[in-house]
Amino acid sequence: MYQEIIPKLYLIKTGKPSCQSYLISGDEMNVLIDPGINQNFEILKKDIQDIGIDMNSLDMVINTHEHVDHFGANIYLQKKLPIITHRYAATKIMSADDEVLRCRAHGHDPHGYHVHMWLENMNVINLGNWFLKIFHTPGHTSGSLCIYEPRKRILISGDTVFAQGTISNISSSGSYGEYINSLARLNTLKIDLLLPGHGDISTNVEEDIEKATANALKKHEKFLNQ
Numbered sequence: 001m002y003q004e005i006i007p008k009l010y011l012i013k014t015g016k017p018s019c020q021s022y023l024i025s026g027d028e029m030n031v032l033i034d035p036g037i038n039q040n041f042e043i044l045k046k047d048i049q050d051i052g053i054d055m056n057s058l059d060m061v062i063n064t065h066e067h068v069d070h071f072g073a074n075i076y077l078q079k080k081l082p083i084i085t086h087r088y089a090a091t092k093i094m095s096a097d098d099e100v101l102r103c104r105a106h107g108h109d110p111h112g113y114h115v116h117m118w119l120e121n122m123n124v125i126n127l128g129n130w131f132l133k134i135f136h137t138p139g140h141t142s143g144s145l146c147i148y149e150p151r152k153r154i155l156i157s158g159d160t161v162f163a164q165g166t167i168s169n170i171s172s173s174g175s176y177g178e179y180i181n182s183l184a185r186l187n188t189l190k191i192d193l194l195l196p197g198h199g200d201i202s203t204n205v206e207e208d209i210e211k212a213t214a215n216a217l218k219k220h221e222k223f224l225n226q
């Protein structure tokens with residue numbers, strides 16, 4: 001199932017246990033963000049075909065972080081397309097660190113994945129009419145990133161920010177302290193549209209981030225007092 005959120009930006013939902021995928025058809029490149037989990041790949045492929053984009057005309061895959069429900073389907077794409085993610089996520093994917101990746105928990109082998117390009121905070125990917133700014137936002141995992149489009153004021157947030165301030169769990173390699181810092185940095189951006197890895201999209205982003213911060217602070221305090 002897919003939905004065109006704004007012209008040439010598509011939300012693709014292949015169903016659980018996959019995350020939501022996003023496809024941006026830019027003037028100069030087509031970018032797939034988080035292709036989702038391995039077993040939903042055929043559904044994803046069908047949705048992309050239904051959108052009217054040939055799989056062969058995709059130019060790159062960006063992963064928001066190193067959880068298999070976001071990157072697993074890379075296995076079917078990595079021979080043809082560059083796979084791009086933050087360098088911390090890349091390290092874990094390349095070394096099959098399943099404590100973080102969670103492949104085996106979903107019945108998949110953590111070995112055999114490749115990352116071709118390792119991102120840093122504030123890298124930019126220019127698609128012509130889209131300008132994707134990478135924000136390293138550790139917390140949910142250490143390699144989590146968000147993709148910000150400053151002219152369109154859109155944030156593709158992976159598992160870092162969800163609608164209504166729901167906060168993500170802090171997974172292996174993640175940290176509450178870093179999560180709170182990442183939310184504070186995101187709160188300085190002008191964001192009109194939030195496109196998360198799970199759940200509803202949102203236009204009430206400032207409030208979402210503020211609620212998430214309050215929730216994370218509460219959990220962090222509880223964690224420290226344990």
Ligand SMILES: [Zn+2]
Pocket residue numbers: 065067140159
């Ligand atoms: Zn995750």
